[in-house]
Amino acid sequence: MDYALLLRWLHVIGACVLLGTGAGIAFFMVMAHRSKNTQIIAHVSAVVVIADWLFTASAVVVQPITGALLANAVGWRLTEGWIVASLILYVITGAFWLPVVWMQYQMRDLARAAARANEPLPLRYHKLYTAWFLCGFPAFACVLAIIWLMLARPTLF
Numbered sequence: 001m002d003y004a005l006l007l008r009w010l011h012v013i014g015a016c017v018l019l020g021t022g023a024g025i026a027f028f029m030v031m032a033h034r035s036k037n038t039q040i041i042a043h044v045s046a047v048v049v050i051a052d053w054l055f056t057a058s059a060v061v062v063q064p065i066t067g068a069l070l071a072n073a074v075g076w077r078l079t080e081g082w083i084v085a086s087l088i089l090y091v092i093t094g095a096f097w098l099p100v101v102w103m104q105y106q107m108r109d110l111a112r113a114a115a116r117a118n119e120p121l122p123l124r125y126h127k128l129y130t131a132w133f134l135c136g137f138p139a140f141a142c143v144l145a146i147i148w149l150m151l152a153r154p155t156l157f
Contacts (some may be wrong), residue, residue: 084156
């Protein structure tokens, strides 16, 4: 396998991990929340925190590295419009993801405490969940747009 093909493959795998983990985490967290079962919410939110660090964070690190190496290997300038747009969207995605990670820790801790005390989830959990849920839409849309830009490579400017 040649170097450029290997980089392209690694970059696509990273994009799949970002998209798939994001969708999976969102799905399982929403389903746990809808159960209204504090024990389930506490367990799933703990798994979500682990999955976000294990999969999402590693892909977040790998993507710009493989992207820059790939661009260099195939002769794309990092100033090409579609690459610049992708990088801007990547930063926007990160601006939503970082607070979401913090919210997931908070929701996990609140759910664990409620489960241990056999009490309902506090209002703060619900406020965090709403913010977490709303942050997912623009972040997910940005990831979809980045993948489209990677595939179409349109001339933007």
